[in-house]
Amino acid sequence: MQFLALVLDSFRESLDRKIFWVMLFISLAVAGAMFCFSFEPNKVSILFGTWELETDFLTVGGKLREDIIAWIVVDGIMDTILGWVGVILALIATAGFLPSLMQRGTIDVMLSKPIARWQLFLGKYLGSMAFVGVHATIFVGLTFLVCGLRWGVWLPGYLLSIPLMVLLFSYLYCISVLVAIPSRSTVAAVLVTLGAWVFFAGIQITDDQFSTNESWQQYDTAYTASRVVRWIVPKTADITYKAKQWARAAGSADLVQQGGIDPDEATEWAEKIERKRSAIPAYYTIGSSLAFEAVVVLIAMWLFSRRDY
Template sequence: MRAFVTVIVDSIRLLRARALFWVSLFISAFVALIYLSIGFDDRGMSLLFGAFHFDMPFMTKGSEGAELLYLGIFRNFIVAWWLTWIAVVIALVSCAPILPEFMTEGAAGVALSKPVSRPLLFAYKYIGALLFIGLQAILFAVIVFIAIRWRVGTWNPTVFWSVPVVLLVFSYLFSVLVLLGIRTRSVMASVMLTLILWLMCFIAQVGESVCHSAANHGIGITGGELSEEERASWKAAYPWARLPYVVLPKPGETTSLLDRWIVLGDGDNLGNSTFEAMNRNGRFDNLDEGVKDDLARHSPAWVIGSSLAFEAVILGLACLAFSRRDF
């Protein structure tokens, strides 16, 4: 336990010493402030603490629309863009040197000559790095939790789901970064290859989804109806398109779980409310049940479980490489 606390404290010191951590935290605070500046009153909504006002009768203070918009901004901009893309990239770049630096000559010797096993030391270092994104996600969730209460008038503890979700997404990618860092000892190479893998995950998910829609619902890439012959060839191709999707982690789908887990005041989840809101406004009239089912056809256990299985394998390989390496 003492060794664990020591490594964690060391990780916090390391984070504090990195300029990117403070830059990232500053931007986080800025984004949170912008979010906090969105307000609602009896006539509609305002931006930048009332500097700009828009009359919107369906988005007045305490209305479902206001809550939906406020949480929607949190989900679709802050979580989907900032926390799962920009902040994760910054965190990956910041955390990338942790193991390669640790493994340089003269740096690892002291830690490895202590009565802490290498797998444990590896695990402590890994957990320490997760703090980077964890602290930011917690800070954000707390601000959003308070903001919702202030702006919408309800306490919504489900926003704290964003913390484990963001941590999961980061951990999938960081496991790859760690393995590459140990193998190559190159910060640049490991970051670049991890970003490529991230892109591959995205392509695999989109490919599987398109293939599934075409094979099961007869919807082509352009949205048109497919012939039976075309549908049959998509069905034949589907197992191949599914394979990379199954094997690779699912950062995009993991983030999408927030649509199911963030619950509004009426008990409905964010995803359903969004669909209903879209349909109420006449947008996406052709959004049929098939597509809706398609988007939610994988259970959270499947999405997280298969991603964690990938992460476990990668971490196992990284731990093995770390344990067997001479320093």
């Protein structure tokens, strides 16, 4: 009962924030914009035939056409809008949940209720997850339906990006709450989290460089350090890669082989990265990132439970 009340309250709080409606508007706008396009032989129709763009880009039929549409949806829409814009907006929207709870006058009443502090913390934490889950479901659900109904390409694997994007958000959100508890500052929580995200991505890129570029591997210590840090920190780039891999019918490497993408654009290095990331098992990517999140959440929970208000 208490837990449900907390989660419900977090959701009500999110409804009160303008950013909730901004995110909803973005979802509807993207789905609406997608609906205005249709891919026909030799042309792309915009706004139900108002404009028509002659192109032989989609003259190919069958599997390759599906792959190209999947590539547009997954790499263009999911990765950019959901994986970047959506996650940043979600972090901004939820970063204030804990600082507002910890405001003097609010926290006093909450802590005077017979609910353990860790439960209070976890209730708010999961409330934020629910907020993001709702948005991810709306966005992916709408774009999935448009892709299937309007373009005739059904991507059941794309639906997996709902939990995966919530996971990606949660890997970053744990940093946000860890910063918010001692600082009680929404701005600090957002900035540090975005900084951490850049750091995590940087570590993964650096490690990719080490593992695919032989000239880099002479720096043993740095290579080992990058591997160790990558092992510890959340694999944000990898989880996005997994989401994309599972969502589309074929990987971009396949598109290159099938002639869908200019081979000149697909460098040897990029292919190596593709192969390396494909080889990383999902349980390792998700599990080790969850372990990091669990440790950070436990520390945050401990700080939340121990401090005076």
